[in-house]
Amino acid sequence: MATTDPVGQFVVCDAGPLIHLDELRCLDLLAEFETVLVPSAVWIEVARHRPAVLVSPGVPLRRVTVSLPWTPALEVLSQALSLHLGEMEALQVACEQQVGLLLTDDTAARLAARNLGLLVHGTLGLLIRAVRRGQRSRDQVLSVLRSVPDQSTLHIKSDLLDEIIRQVTESTR
Amino acid sequence: MKTAIQAELPPELLSQAQAYVNEGWMPNLNDLLTEALRRYLESHASELTATFIRDDVAWGLHGHD
Incomplete structure (x- = not known):
């Protein structure tokens, strides 16, 4: 894409x-x-x-x-x-x-x-883009990503969410 | 072999489903629900969903907009 x-x-x-x-x-x-x-x-x-x-x-x-x-x-x-x-x-x-x-x-x-x-x-995508666009800090977005299973009805496999969190953590270091 | 399950449906959704059966598009509600579930699983295949989500991550991290 x-x-x-x-x-x-x-x-x-x-x-x-x-x-x-x-x-x-x-x-x-x-x-x-x-x-x-x-x-x-x-x-x-x-x-x-x-x-x-x-x-x-x-x-x-x-x-x-x-x-x-x-x-x-x-x-x-x-x-x-x-x-x-x-x-x-x-x-x-x-x-x-x-x-x-x-x-x-x-x-x-x-x-x-x-x-x-x-x-x-x-x-x-919008959440992660927010770091790139300066709308949120990396830590803020990581915190939101970790809250997805409990705070939202967005369904995502836990291992995939872990992978995403790892990617965001590593890419913006 | 088929397994019976119990599910809660919104009344209006059930009403629509029943009307669809009554119109003759499906022989009964069981077949309609089976078909609906099969179609959902086909169009929401796990790998496809994961691919789209990874695409989101790439856009979020590296997009140029």
């Missing part, structure tokens, strides 16, 4: 990163972007599970209505990967508005995004 791409100022966000970042008290990391587009279905999902996210001060969320019909490629991918409505809307918005980055933690949605040629990352 490319690591030399400009993200741009507009990003589209699925429900996962909004919820997980808030659980980890890191929603402010999204404040770096000019606008975070949140498709209506995602907005409704977040409102149901974690409504405080949508009124977080300083986080530039903007609800967007998705225009139908779905693009043919997305329709095929949706059926093949059993995508949810929120994921489909996020992918549709990302394709239509040619945003720099799609944020999702869902594996199927990420697979679909790759097939559509979109740049896609998730909560962990």
Whole structure:
């Protein structure tokens, strides 16, 4: 996956990163972007599970209505990967508005995004990027990473999380 | 051999699933749930998920944005 791409100022966000970042008290990391587009279905999902996210001060969320019909490629991918409505809307918005980055933690949605040629990352990427971007110190991010299993609903195997923590520790020494 | 399990589902999700069965798309709720679970596991394969997460780490550490 490319690591030399400009993200741009507009990003589209699925429900996962909004919820997980808030659980980890890191929603402010999204404040770096000019606008975070949140498709209506995602907005409704977040409102149901974690409504405080949508009124977080300083986080530039903007609800967007998705225009139908779905693009043919997305329709095929949706059926093949059993995508949810929120994921489909996020992918549709990302394709239509040619945003720099799609944020999702869902594996199927990420697979679909790759097939559509979109740049896609998730909560962990944003957390680690925060060190590089000067939004958090390395120690702060390591602390957040260690809290993932207890403080969030982001599911990750413990040995993989350990590997990530080791990488972050070593790479920023 | 099949194993019976007990799971708690949100009422609206169960209602949607039952409607899908009632419309004739699936013979019964058991088959629908089995198919849904199979599809989820296919599209969320462990290796694929790990690959995406490692990709996130690389971007976080070494991206140029």
